[in-house]
Amino acid sequence: MNPTLFRLRIAYAKQGRGRFLAHLEVQRALTRMVRRSGLPYAVSQGFNPQMRLATGPALSVAVSGAREYCDLTLTTYVKPVDALRQLREAESSFLPVLDVGYVSTKEPSLNAAIIAQELCVTIEDAPVTMTQEALKAGLAALRARDTLEVEHKGKTKVFDSATHVPKDTTVVTKGSTVQMTLMLRISNQGSLRPDVLLSHLWQAANLPDLTKRHIGEGSIRLDRTALFCEDASKDAEEGALRLPL
Amino acid sequence: MTEKSLWPRIEPLLAHVERPSRYINGEYGAVHKAHSEDNLNVGLCYPASYELGQSNQALHILYDQVNQLEGITAQRTFLPGEDLSALLRDYEIPLFTLEEYTAVKDLDVLGVTLPYELIFPAVLEVLDLSGLPLRSADRTEDMPLVIVGGPASYNPEPIAPFVDAVFLGEADGGALSDILTTLRDIKTAAPSRQSRLEALAQIPGVYVPALYDAGAQKDPIVRRASKDFHSANFAPSCLLVPYAEPIHDRLTVEVRRGCTRGCRFCQAGITYRPVRERSADMIVAAAVSGIERTGFDEVSLTSLSTTDYSLIEEVLQRLKRRFAGTGVSVSIPSLRVDNFSVDLARILADKGTGSSKKSSLTFAPEAGSQRLRDVINKGVEEQQLLDTVAYAFQNGWHRIKLYFMIGLPTETDEDVAAIGELVARVSQIARESAEPSKRGGIQISVSVSTFVPKAHTPFQWEEQLLPEETLRRQKILQESIPRKGIKLSWHDAEGSFVEGLVARGGREIAPLIEEVWKSSQGKIAYVDNFDFSYWQAAADNLDINLENLINTKLDQAVLLPWNHLQTGVSTDWLREEAVAALTGQFTPDCATDACSNCDACDSLEVDIRLASDLIAEEED
Ligand code: SF4
Numbered sequence: 001m002n003p004t005l006f007r008l009r010i011a012y013a014k015q016g017r018g019r020f021l022a023h024l025e026v027q028r029a030l031t032r033m034v035r036r037s038g039l040p041y042a043v044s045q046g047f048n049p050q051m052r053l054a055t056g057p058a059l060s061v062a063v064s065g066a067r068e069y070c071d072l073t074l075t076t077y078v079k080p081v082d083a084l085r086q087l088r089e090a091e092s093s094f095l096p097v098l099d100v101g102y103v104s105t106k107e108p109s110l111n112a113a114i115i116a117q118e119l120c121v122t123i124e125d126a127p128v129t130m131t132q133e134a135l136k137a138g139l140a141a142l143r144a145r146d147t148l149e150v151e152h153k154g155k156t157k158v159f160d161s162a163t164h165v166p167k168d169t170t171v172v173t174k175g176s177t178v179q180m181t182l183m184l185r186i187s188n189q190g191s192l193r194p195d196v197l198l199s200h201l202w203q204a205a206n207l208p209d210l211t212k213r214h215i216g217e218g219s220i221r222l223d224r225t226a227l228f229c230e231d232a233s234k235d236a237e238e239g240a241l242r243l244p245l
Numbered sequence: 246m247t248e249k250s251l252w253p254r255i256e257p258l259l260a261h262v263e264r265p266s267r268y269i270n271g272e273y274g275a276v277h278k279a280h281s282e283d284n285l286n287v288g289l290c291y292p293a294s295y296e297l298g299q300s301n302q303a304l305h306i307l308y309d310q311v312n313q314l315e316g317i318t319a320q321r322t323f324l325p326g327e328d329l330s331a332l333l334r335d336y337e338i339p340l341f342t343l344e345e346y347t348a349v350k351d352l353d354v355l356g357v358t359l360p361y362e363l364i365f366p367a368v369l370e371v372l373d374l375s376g377l378p379l380r381s382a383d384r385t386e387d388m389p390l391v392i393v394g395g396p397a398s399y400n401p402e403p404i405a406p407f408v409d410a411v412f413l414g415e416a417d418g419g420a421l422s423d424i425l426t427t428l429r430d431i432k433t434a435a436p437s438r439q440s441r442l443e444a445l446a447q448i449p450g451v452y453v454p455a456l457y458d459a460g461a462q463k464d465p466i467v468r469r470a471s472k473d474f475h476s477a478n479f480a481p482s483c484l485l486v487p488y489a490e491p492i493h494d495r496l497t498v499e500v501r502r503g504c505t506r507g508c509r510f511c512q513a514g515i516t517y518r519p520v521r522e523r524s525a526d527m528i529v530a531a532a533v534s535g536i537e538r539t540g541f542d543e544v545s546l547t548s549l550s551t552t553d554y555s556l557i558e559e560v561l562q563r564l565k566r567r568f569a570g571t572g573v574s575v576s577i578p579s580l581r582v583d584n585f586s587v588d589l590a591r592i593l594a595d596k597g598t599g600s601s602k603k604s605s606l607t608f609a610p611e612a613g614s615q616r617l618r619d620v621i622n623k624g625v626e627e628q629q630l631l632d633t634v635a636y637a638f639q640n641g642w643h644r645i646k647l648y649f650m651i652g653l654p655t656e657t658d659e660d661v662a663a664i665g666e667l668v669a670r671v672s673q674i675a676r677e678s679a680e681p682s683k684r685g686g687i688q689i690s691v692s693v694s695t696f697v698p699k700a701h702t703p704f705q706w707e708e709q710l711l712p713e714e715t716l717r718r719q720k721i722l723q724e725s726i727p728r729k730g731i732k733l734s735w736h737d738a739e740g741s742f743v744e745g746l747v748a749r750g751g752r753e754i755a756p757l758i759e760e761v762w763k764s765s766q767g768k769i770a771y772v773d774n775f776d777f778s779y780w781q782a783a784a785d786n787l788d789i790n791l792e793n794l795i796n797t798k799l800d801q802a803v804l805l806p807w808n809h810l811q812t813g814v815s816t817d818w819l820r821e822e823a824v825a826a827l828t829g830q831f832t833p834d835c836a837t838d839a840c841s842n843c844d845a846c847d848s849l850e851v852d853i854r855l856a857s858d859l860i861a862e863e864e865d
Pocket of ligand 1: 844853
């Protein structure tokens, strides 16, 4: 690592109609925001120098993110308040910048550091049988199996239930809308996709297969509400989590 | 967004379509004007996907210029993907604009760009998705006026019954504002459709087919050319930064308009006369501020032939210095066949400027024999091509692309075979010139299109090949071309045939276009790959024979379907050029050489402007 480089972590949201953006589109929009901001970004070596900007775990199309992160390498130190102001002046409406702060260039990359995500699932016109008890029982039933098998592009992937199925969920019901919050693991080795977990969950909880819902039958929305790193500080408990910034 | 917004109805569909980011608007730089009942609401439509349309420079210019007009709003609309179009029809949601999600049918004006002839059926798809009757005569008072323009509007007769007005020429430099402010100023008086059309017909450059047919518009319609292209206060035309990745995902800076090298088959070479250039300072400033304001990582210097821009080397060197170390690259769309062009490519390919020698260089000799290159006024000698290729390979490139055409006037089988022979010599020289270690990686792509005679060119009366003959000549070519290391591709014979059918057709083609749209159930509007079977089926349904319908060769004495539309270039000059073609006589480029009296400058009241002359003027 070049000691004269600085690593600025940017917290931003993917929101509003912007939740329909694909991960690559978010990445491109972020590099453009940075170039507009006038911050002294570093570029990679080689024939096609690229801005050194690394994003965290990808969000799928149609999933919003309340607090996402990317790391930008700078060639000179800019006071965080100034960097934040410059970025905000250049941000696009669907990807507002929330906060910035420096992290050590020695820390692992965002993708390596982030190990958990909190997801909020909103089901409109939910079936009456979709209760907190039913969903909790569904999760317990999934965890009771040793593994979950997932077909993806013709290949079968096997996930260990104990690590990948959340232990618990909080469920809030407002009229016919059910909101369920889940904590899921993310790992470089492959994470269980939320939509796959959900389709298993509907089955295990004896609910109708909501993935087969038609347009107009009430939407199912996914929002990522938080991302977490492992808290490796001395006095932290085993398995404790902290925010990336 | 207003209460009329269709967004709440569109949103639930977006989880079910590919790349929904095309429909979410809100791009950085998109303009949203305050809503007012008196505003003239103008839809700007490119009748293809967002990715293609958002890459179109004309759309950028129009978007920017419309929004600068007081009381007029620009709202973009594109042809949705096939999946979304089907859903819109299922749920009875009309086609919408991106900026406000208002229904296209509620706009005052729908401006549609016609980039090429084969897009005409897509215009019908746009009208139908919008819930508008296809034919102008069937549209009612409260419906928008459909105004088309762009490269394929110089013979608009095949599409005339479907449109309300055709604009000929460059919309920037005054014409756009003439049209839209006229309509804005009368909007509050709620004039009838008829009187709006009459107002339009008064504006130079605007053709209103219905009034022309009725004898109410009489004089020929003359193309408009921008008088202040070189001097207008110029900023990069559009600072909108798409989320969904367009085909050309970059800032564009138009450096030069017009090309008068005089290739006799080329329509753009006629319809953008005379040559006008922006100053080097203006271009550098526009590129630098455009990158700062958009954040793009590439700027493309555009024109019909950017290497002909008189100060191109200076501009490239300056931009290279400005963007050093920022990861921003500069590109130019096409190269001339000469060493100078390779030198320019070297400037662009230097380490740190983004583009690299891994990319290929493209040259367009167009014809294989010297005789035929003289016929088309290409002005490229074989030795020049071989020298240029040698120079490129000596300088580290190992991929080139060559463009040729078959079916050009007077072409013989020998001329076709000459393409193969020329490619063989190019391939040999490439091998001899490349570093021995790189020889294995040499790649020569040869792309062959079929000549389609276009309206308003010196070749507008010439013969168009029928598919069978095209296939026969393609076979000769295939046999004459070396196999090793050459990648050969061509335009579909039937595609060129249909293009020619529409390009020189009259009103009689309109029912065919309607039928092809109808019998393909709109599919023709979407397929990227041309499908002739739709056209054949449409012809069968109408009980017509396409080969009888096409104007294969036109008589100089017969009135042409586009006779009432003028580009400023005189028909006499076109005739002289057609004669010069037969004897292989060279007509020089008037931008750098003598005027050949085509009459464009006088009739349009626009002069040639070169950036190099602008400097000389300042020094005087
Ligand atoms: S009138 Fe002369 S100078 Fe003007 S475009 Fe024609 S040939 Fe060129």
